[in-house]
Amino acid sequence: MLTTKPRFQTFKEYLKYDDNSDKLYELFNGKLIEITPESGLNIEIANFLFLKFASLVGHRRVRGHGLELEVRGEPKNRYPDLTIIREEHIQQLSKRNTIRLFMSPPLLVVEVVSPGDIQRERDYIAKRIQYQDCCIPEILDC
Template sequence: MLSVKHRFQSFEEYLSYDDGTDKLYELFNGELIEMPPESGINVQIATFLLIQFASLLGYRRVRGHGLELEVRGEPRNRYPDLTIIREEHIQQLAQRNTIRLSMLPPLLVVEVVSPGELQRHRDFIAKRVQYQDCGIPEYWIVDPENQTVLVLELSDNTYSEIGNFSGDDLIVSPQFNQLNLKVAQIFAAVHQD
């Protein structure tokens, strides 16, 4: 049996779609592309960071991989590995965990780079452009392969590099200067037995 793919004409039409599953999809050129599961290492890193930020800000402002972010370009949506939302987002996201372009942007998004050249390009280039366009004040790219954390800050509508931190470097976060976290702690959490 041949299945016919549904073509969405707008993001609003996509938002009303429900296939009855918990699958995550990116909307690319009007068609749904199912998102593959994250690697175990990526999930461990994102969970470790979620716990760090939740202890700093409270659990209500920290969202994991299930938060959907509407962006311009293709795909039309992204699922950051970790997102720090604004206080006003808590109520706005009560019905659907989607931050629309019409809403204020989140304060921080974190992507953990998956293995492979395509994934590296997506996190370092494509998502950087889309998150910058959304006006997200801070973007972290956590790179397990090189054990680094690149912190970007939005300045004059363009991301500038705050630092590419590694080892015992303290991560400098313009949005969360009370954060006291070394890069080595993130990767040590992954390698604990």
């Protein structure tokens, strides 16, 4: 049976959507674009950094790839490979792991850059512009 994904007029409308799966989606022009799984090497690097940062700021303030950031432009959301959140975010994220534009920005986002020209363009330029627009103080590409 073929199923179609809904279209969304607003990010708030999208936040109510639940397809009862563990899939991650970017919201691009009202459509859901499924995010492909990370490579083993990217996960290994992100996990290494998670352990290092957790020893510095505590494990509750370090979030992996599942943290969603609302951003301006298209897509309307991003999933950094690693994020250092503020103390206030811990409670705010207890129901949904999404930092909205009206919330304080995270302290740091990390993108493990994937190989290939398209991925480099996305990770080094497009994502960086969106993160800077959210006033995230530190952005690390590795």
